Amino acid sequence: MNSEEDSHVVEYIRLFLPSSPHSSVVFYGFYLFPFKMCTRKTLPAEMISRNNFSVWSILKKCIGMELSKIAMPVVFNEPLSFLQRISEYMEHTHLIHKACSLSDSLDRMQVVAAFAVSAVASQWERTGKPFNPLLGETYELIREDDGYRLISEQVSHHPPVSAFHAESLKQEFEFHGSIYPKLKFWGKSVEAEPKGTMTLELLKHKEAYTWTNPMCCVHNIILGKLWIEQYGTVEIVNHSTGDKCVLNFKPCGMFGKELHRVEGHIQDKSKKKRRVIYGKWTECMYSVDPKVYDSYKKSDKKTTGETKKLKQVSDEHSCEGEEADEMPEVQETVTVIPGSALLWRITPRPPHSAEMYNFTSYAMTLNELEPGMDRLLAPTDCRLRPDIRAMENGDIDAASVEKERLEEKQRASRRERSKDEEDWSNRWFQQGTNPHTGAEDWLYTGGYFDRNYTDCPNIY
DSSP states (O other): OHHHHHHHHHHHHHTTTSSTTTHHHHHHHHSSSOOOOOOOOOOSSSOOOOOOOOHHHHHOOOOBBOOOTTTOOOGGGGEEEEHHHHHHHGGGGGGHHHHHOOOOHHHHHHHHHHHHHHHTTTTOOOOOOOEEOOTEEEEEEEETTTTTTEEEEEEETEEEEEEEEEEEETTSSSEEEEEEEEEESSEEEEEEEEEOOOOETTTTTTTEEEOOOOOEEEEEESSSOEEEEEEEEEEEETTTTTEEEEEEEEOOOOOOOTTEEEEEEEEEETEEEEEEEETTTTTTEEEOHHHHHHHHHHHHHHHHHHHHHHHHOOOOOOOOSSSSSOOOOOOOOOOTTTTTTEEEEEOOTTGGGGGGTTTHHHHTTTTTOOTTGGGGTTTTGGGOOOOHHHHTTTTTTHHHHHHHHHHHHHHHHHHHHHHTOOOOSSSSSSEEEOOOTTTTEEEESOOOOGOOOOTTOOOO
């Protein structure tokens, strides 16, 4: 060994070889790199300004079209791959651990519902587009402090499909799915439909929950301030008990009254309402008894009924402006109904988040590359992508050049396979049937953390 970094690797491998009684939990994290948790508080450079760039010249011919095949300038990206964005579902893993610890299935469903909402919370004000993953690109994330490890892979290019698998280091849960993000441009906004099913398995309780994520819309792509709303119905099904949680992510509506709001209920297999869930996906979620909720709403209607009409007449804000979809002023924070239980509250963002692509503290760490990691990661890991690294360092010109080079290399590889009549073979996931829904899904085949990367493609 010729460096201090190499000696650290050897020492940590020696200390945590499988002979250790804790090896099944600790070994992978220490084997990955000289142990230092990825906890940076900021990015190497501030966000690149987009003021001198116009997306209209690219999108004006794409109204109503699916955007996955449209090449966008790198300046409209954020320095993360879509695979890294997927890993942000795990920011609030403590909710899964809590669900694992609860003995009552209704209580578990409440917390799983909160986790499903928290999984999209990081999208608030994240108006940068993540880099499209290259076919065969991977991302691994090991968080010993949160007790899980994750692997994701880009398993298809057209259509773009990203598969992921996360598992507890103590064999308490598995969380997996595949996402096919369909993007459409509608003149003033871009609508994203995250097609694909999320599956959470609580192994101790022998329960499996499935759901799909809500729609997402980014307003004012051409003119005005960018802003995001989530909307649509999310149904979370417990396939073991028959319980279901129906959540309505409300569109902002006229006058912006419903912006960010989420409301729904949990029903048992006989369709009896057991709990009401309410809050904001940008802030917090609560649960309350349905009778208490109905009583409160009736009282609230009497109180507000007389002023409602006057308020609507005087309110000038609407989601459909003539020149831009003006973002409604954010309404008051969630009004807590007496008797409610707090399920989840969002983690505050760092004070400099606006200068850092509106990243959360969690997102700040996702592309961190500690000394020595590059020799131990799979060569397809997106931490090693030169275009994302250049953008993170504030070099937009190098990022653009590298992005174009990688995309051309990908096209050349596809032409070569076509000429040789050779099919692409994914390394860590394969198509199969989701055992809980019966639908087609991408399933993890295992073996990634054995650290045998000899068959990985050269994509960078």
